[in-house]
Amino acid sequence: ISVSRGILSRTDRFGGNGYTILTIQNVTEQIKPQGGFWLHVQHDAFYEQHNLSMSSFLVSVSRTVSIDFISSPEVNFFKKITGRFKRNGPSFVFQFLGKEDFEPTTNRTYGSILSNLGFVKTFASKILVPKSYIFPLDDKQYLLPPTSLVQDAHKAGLEVYVSGFANDNDLAYNYSYDPVSEYLSFVDNGDFSVDGVISDFPMTASASIDCFSHIGRNATKQVDFLVISKNGASGDFPGCTNLAYEKAIKDGSDVIDCSVQMSSDGTPFCLSSINLEDSTMVTLSPFMNRATIIPEFSSVDGICTFSLTWPEIKNLTPFFLPSFCAASISNRYQSPYNMFRNPNERNSGKLISLSEFLELAKNSTSLSGVLIRVENTAYLRVKQGLDVVKAVLDTLIEAGYNNGKTASKVIIQSTDSSVLLDFKKQSKYKTVYKIQEFIRDISDYGIEEIKEFANAVVINKDSVFHYSGSFPNGQTNVVERLQKSQLPVYVELFQNEFVSQPYDFFSDATIEINTYISLAGINGIITEFPFTAARYKRNRCMGRKETPPYMEPVKPGALLAYMSPQSLPPAEAPNLIITDADVIEPPLPPVTEKVPTLLPGASTLAPGAPSTNAQAPSGQIRLAISLVLFVFFPFSSTYLISSPLCS
Numbered sequence: 001i002s003v004s005r006g007i008l009s010r011t012d013r014f015g016g017n018g019y020t021i022l023t024i025q026n027v028t029e030q031i032k033p034q035g036g037f038w039l040h041v042q043h044d045a046f047y048e049q050h051n052l053s054m055s056s057f058l059v060s061v062s063r064t065v066s067i068d069f070i071s072s073p074e075v076n077f078f079k080k081i082t083g084r085f086k087r088n089g090p091s092f093v094f095q096f097l098g099k100e101d102f103e104p105t106t107n108r109t110y111g112s113i114l115s116n117l118g119f120v121k122t123f124a125s126k127i128l129v130p131k132s133y134i135f136p137l138d139d140k141q142y143l144l145p146p147t148s149l150v151q152d153a154h155k156a157g158l159e160v161y162v163s164g165f166a167n168d169n170d171l172a173y174n175y176s177y178d179p180v181s182e183y184l185s186f187v188d189n190g191d192f193s194v195d196g197v198i199s200d201f202p203m204t205a206s207a208s209i210d211c212f213s214h215i216g217r218n219a220t221k222q223v224d225f226l227v228i229s230k231n232g233a234s235g236d237f238p239g240c241t242n243l244a245y246e247k248a249i250k251d252g253s254d255v256i257d258c259s260v261q262m263s264s265d266g267t268p269f270c271l272s273s274i275n276l277e278d279s280t281m282v283t284l285s286p287f288m289n290r291a292t293i294i295p296e297f298s299s300v301d302g303i304c305t306f307s308l309t310w311p312e313i314k315n316l317t318p319f320f321l322p323s324f325c326a327a328s329i330s331n332r333y334q335s336p337y338n339m340f341r342n343p344n345e346r347n348s349g350k351l352i353s354l355s356e357f358l359e360l361a362k363n364s365t366s367l368s369g370v371l372i373r374v375e376n377t378a379y380l381r382v383k384q385g386l387d388v389v390k391a392v393l394d395t396l397i398e399a400g401y402n403n404g405k406t407a408s409k410v411i412i413q414s415t416d417s418s419v420l421l422d423f424k425k426q427s428k429y430k431t432v433y434k435i436q437e438f439i440r441d442i443s444d445y446g447i448e449e450i451k452e453f454a455n456a457v458v459i460n461k462d463s464v465f466h467y468s469g470s471f472p473n474g475q476t477n478v479v480e481r482l483q484k485s486q487l488p489v490y491v492e493l494f495q496n497e498f499v500s501q502p503y504d505f506f507s508d509a510t511i512e513i514n515t516y517i518s519l520a521g522i523n524g525i526i527t528e529f530p531f532t533a534a535r536y537k538r539n540r541c542m543g544r545k546e547t548p549p550y551m552e553p554v555k556p557g558a559l560l561a562y563m564s565p566q567s568l569p570p571a572e573a574p575n576l577i578i579t580d581a582d583v584i585e586p587p588l589p590p591v592t593e594k595v596p597t598l599l600p601g602a603s604t605l606a607p608g609a610p611s612t613n614a615q616a617p618s619g620q621i622r623l624a625i626s627l628v629l630f631v632f633f634p635f636s637s638t639y640l641i642s643s644p645l646c647s
């Protein structure tokens, strides 16, 4: 049963199709319901006032149409129809509305009827309740412990159906925007299971029950690919904190990630952005006066990591942005949805250094590796006298990642080929090249060039499928071509919030993952919600001879086929084609001694005597700047969205 609730995030592109309203006969003849046919009668008493009898209508229609369920929130209605259907006729389902609402025919509240389930059993065999009757919410939208309703109803001989499921609406924070987790909490919680759910997205409900329920954490993997965290489990805890990384490991990530930033005293540490304002409360700290404008990054000022020492940074309070702000730049939904992540943990956890990150990873028996992102290398060398490559190499060796076995667990990622070449020269670590742009193809020379410095490639989600508006309409051959050249392809950025996904994936992160894995065949998923991706590997529907329809990948263009021509979204400009020229970078500039500090209020200088004439030769600066402009695209886009909406 689809309940229209005016959910504004839903597309209006199916509105102009001239679909007609169907009679009950139309539905039987045209749709041929196979599992069963459920008729809901909301307002029997009201129709009766207008001399229209629902019960007579149902009795007459049942002569030609097979009805399996009849539901209503009115007690008298059931009294009228009892005895008018044959023994093997429909099941009667009594619907509970709000606990304080009055049932119109007995003038008792639904809450009071709930305490007398024996009475309900006299006229119905099943009840239909809102989700909150079973899992109440606190005033912050977190789940309270479940009530005993399901057990009580079962004791009274009543089956329990639950309403209110919609992938894009009303999910408690406990579910991390993962609708599969919500269904599982009702059918696979170790204590009870409801007998049915009513959903706006039945595909997700069916898949949850058939493919994901009652699967242990150690169940066999049906499909293999790398689950790589993005800033740890940053969907659940502020990114790059100890808590985000611990959760990422617990949730089944294969690889946890550290985006390395440098403090002014040369300590490498993990943070999503070089601007501390993006993910810490630095603007409310004593270091708020360290803001500077770095024209290479942005025309707006920011507090950069290299303006504070590590002892200063590690005591900063981290924070979550509302998720739409944190969404990838490929997010096609520009409207400011105010979807927050786990607000209870808004400021939880602490930032950790690269060496603490490596300790944490070494401690885990389940991880197969660590991914270390290295960016802004040229800028930091020339302008700040900081050598990220050396700092990362030294820290890895100190942490014991230097023999053949441990070294093979390290993956270095960069958007800058010269950084990867530098690592290749100095170590045995694997390297991954990130192609930042949205691309639709890649030349043979480009691929050959990439093979010189990378063992694998990271591309954006939007480089895997073509799009028409928010709707995928085809597949690029980027994945296939890279894989043909033995380059595994990892794709970012996967998020659970439905506003980060095209409509085709039915607001369900699992359907999106399924499509990228079983249709596009990618080798790794980079995600802020590693639990959802790791759980997908063990879904039991993948191992079957015949995949059930709800575990089939989505076909690009499938939804477009349902739109009338005038509702179709406008065509988009095609994405780029990458060639070798886009991939080759000039070698990294040498490290310059740090210029005496220009940063207001900075208390510590970089180690080494500051020199007054430490400016790099102007040619080098220009080189560095052009590099940074390329490398820094995400930085400036972060600024663009740092609007008041995001704070």
Ligand SMILES: *[C@@H]1O[C@H](CO)[C@@H](O)[C@H](O)[C@H]1NC(C)=O
Pocket (backbone or CB within 6 Å): 049, 050, 051
């Ligand atoms: C319903 O029927 C009764 C009796 O025939 C009549 O008095 C009343 O006006 C009708 N009501 C409506 C809304 O048609």
Ligand SMILES: *[C@@H]1O[C@H](CO)[C@@H](O)[C@H](O)[C@H]1NC(C)=O
Pocket (backbone or CB within 6 Å): 107
């Ligand atoms: C229904 O019950 C409420 C409270 O018990 C009472 O105030 C109201 O008059 C009742 N209405 C009818 C139509 O009996």
Ligand SMILES: *[C@@H]1O[C@H](CO)[C@@H](O)[C@H](O)[C@H]1NC(C)=O
Pocket (backbone or CB within 6 Å): 142, 143, 144, 145, 146, 174, 344
């Ligand atoms: C939901 O999350 C809150 C906050 O973390 C927690 O206190 C509560 O126990 C959780 N509820 C359930 C039913 O797990």
Ligand SMILES: *[C@@H]1O[C@H](CO)[C@@H](O)[C@H](O)[C@H]1NC(C)=O
Pocket (backbone or CB within 6 Å): 359, 360, 363
């Ligand atoms: C590593 O594991 C041990 C034992 O479980 C624990 O005491 C220690 O704190 C862990 N270290 C880190 C960095 O998590």
